[in-house]
Amino acid sequence: MNMSHPSVHPVEAPPVTDGGAVNVPVPRVRMKDIQGMPGTPGGLFLRLCQFLFAVVALSIMTSTSDFVSVTAFCYLVAAVALQSLWSLLLAIVDVYAILVQRCLRNARIISFFTIGDGITSTLTFAAACASAGITVLIGTDLDECGQNHCARFETATAMAFLSWVSVSPSFLLNFWSLASH
């Protein structure tokens, strides 16, 4: 079974009509053309955004010395590390697909991407929310920013949220593509 098929010289299939309205060809939107899906430049852009935001969140959080004393911050580090690895892997796949003009529209591949995106985005979002809760607790409720790295915690949390925001379209587009197969 072919896992993917080359599309170097794509042949446009004639529109299927049932005898009527032949003179008015309706332009059909092809799933392939939606930017943001695997193997498209938009998809590669989303992956790079996810990767960059996750790496920035990881770097800022690990640059604070006392993040290990809070469980939620350790969890954030683990989640964005996983997110950055996953996004980097998929970015490489996208670069390959774009370079060799291969179409990644196989149900198994898209299922794998959808499940991976679902898991990593849920973990990243959960970590960002937990960190946000604690950042607000330290900064607003307890007002103890003097002895904590509030600015760095907030920046790392915001970057994790941005990473989640850029994973969500990938997940939703893949899920949509899977359902409309």
Place this chain on the structure above:
Amino acid sequence: MNMSHPSVHPVEAPPVTDGGAVNVPVPRVRMKDIQGMPGTPGGLFLRLCQFLFAVVALSIMTSTSDFVSVTAFCYLVAAVALQSLWSLLLAIVDVYAILVQRCLRNARIISFFTIGDGITSTLTFAAACASAGITVLIGTDLDECGQNHCARFETATAMAFLSWVSVSPSFLLNFWSLASH
């Protein structure tokens, strides 16, 4: 335009074949039969679970006197209140659909349900994660359960997570149904 159509006496459409393999009728899985979608007993069960878990989380969290001093706990109360209202509303719609045997398979209705489920589930999950982060901070990192209602905070957080777990299938099924239309 009809927003829904009655299905008291559903007529099974003959399977569409293109001339071949007429003797081997393949049973087609109808989207309508998937339990958990709007208008099915499974969907009603999911809505009641969401509602009950959200109401229990709301009750337990508001029964603690000091939840107002932590922003994340206030946010949890607001999120599960919204979740319980939304789920109750959709449970009433499901009961109506089941009683009058109406089919809720309209693209606009399902879009509305999908967006509502997406928003409420994201808010509930975010609130549950933020509360979990603070509960772990109080209970494990700072070890201050003696002067806090740790057990109640943990129970309310767990109920909010369970509410999110029961909203997710509704969201995914609606989104799937929307995409496969």
